[in-house]
Amino acid sequence: MNDRGSLWRGPLGHRCRASIGAPKVRVSPHSWENLTMRRTLQALSILTSLALAAPCLAATPCQRPASLPRKEFRQLTPAEWTAFSNAVLALKREMRSETISTYDVLAKVLMDNGRSAQGNASFLPWHRRYLKELESNLRRVSGNAAITIPYWDTERDSQVPSASPLFTNAFMGGNGPVSTGVFAGWRPAYPSAHPLLRQFDNGSGISAWQSVEVVRSIVSTTTSYDVFRTRVESGNHARVHTGIGGDMAGTQAANDPIFWLAEANTDRIWDQWQKANRGVNASKYGGRNATAATAALTDRLNPWANTVADVMAAENLGYCYQ
Template sequence: MYTRKNQRDLTGAEKKSFVNAVLELKRRGHYDEFVRTHVEFYTPDGESGLRSGHMAPTFFPWHRRFLLEFEGALRSVDPGVSLPYWDWTKDNTPAAALWGDDFLGGTGRSRDQQVMTGPFAYRSGNWTVRDNVTDDPFLTRDLGRPGRDPIVLPTVRELESAMKRPVYDVAPWDSTPTKGFRNGLEGWVKPGVDQPWRNHNRVHRWVGGDMLGAASPNDPVFWLHHAFVDLLWDRWQARHPKAGYLPAKKLPAGDPQSGRVISLHEPMPPWNVTPSAMLGHAKTYRYA
């Protein structure tokens, strides 16, 4: 078993090891495979077909397995590396240490949002974006959107609004439920409300640039963000020990969401692993 640490507690050597392992995966071509997987399994409400990664109850178990696959690839490069997590309720400004030149680099320049600092800057020669909605080969960010419609990261109070919900998820099991922990943390909100993005979703919006779309793993901060989301799922489970994953059983053929939502014991693509197999991780890793 290994430990995932808060990024603010990493030593200089640990930061360097993590960065080097990520860069090596990129050099080998493996990193972009993870980006493509995330794109492939981003199926929103408005599209037909199975929803596994987003806007669905499997948001947490699917990403847990996705992170484990990526972490396994990192550890094949360096067995001492694990995924750090970013608590965005505390390290909530562009001045936070994770945006330093020795780790993830900072925000993008104003004219094109291109990241110019840190090891993932395009000009360093080690980070070319190959799979995205645009043709830009460089990593982009717009931390906090200071030049247009600024936003702030979720607060402890806003996070608590999701954490206190006693039920895991509710019908219709998509982006619309106003009850249930899953969408409370994933953060989809009906158009027209004062704050259109909550919790997990607002973090993606706050970072901006490549983090805005289905190809968000192009920005290495994706993994730190989702490691914290994974930790929050842990905390919610501990707080609500009798609240299990829902739906527990396969939806009947007459349900409008039949064939689009994965129940507790149905397999999640592309790994053929069930949500029930992803409900805990104590034998693999722990959080510090």
């Protein structure tokens, strides 16, 4: 990819390169931040002992030494999880106005661009660009240029999703108004200020999602980009959103920090499909765009200046999936 100065300049006016050498944000004493620190120190040690026995989609090794790996959240060290979650918290503390934080501004990007982001060919590249916007801001606000967004292998937890460690106190907390986990007491600003809410679609549980075998078949047998995009978007992507419910079920889904891990998994599956069969799918793109015209690599990914072509290769954006 070229080195255009505007490449990662988004609605917040930041570039990812600006994160290198950026000052660290001082943690101010909010009650939910102190709770986060205690829980992090007490509970995150389970990360190193979580079993990896469940089947999962095979990881693709980073093919460029400069690419930073996005790891499944269970693969993170306690220090890596703490760095990521603290950076998200820092974005929530960084205020753009009296009541609106940088995180809220980022979340509203999805609300304002739903037509571009859903139900058309740009679904996958748009979300890839959106993930990069968050990742760039995490690095900027923390001063840590090595932070990447972890992904949630939802297929691994597909049969009993509510039993995923992600819903425990060590990570994202559970059902209802979120009062446990790293983001306990989180209050999104849009569409109006409210406690972060999850409403599991099966009472205290979540209905089963597509298994790893089903998703593996989609990756290995689908040859058309448009068919692949449709199957992925209407499959586990949609089921995860409706299964978790609450904020995740609507256009305000990015209010919930769990959104980013779920979308990173969707991006990972696209990356695997692009690299399948010796990379024959790497440049495939097609279908209809947000205006119902024939989709093209030159289509712009609003609200950014980037085109689809800019984001077709994950490792050109400086990351890979581990």
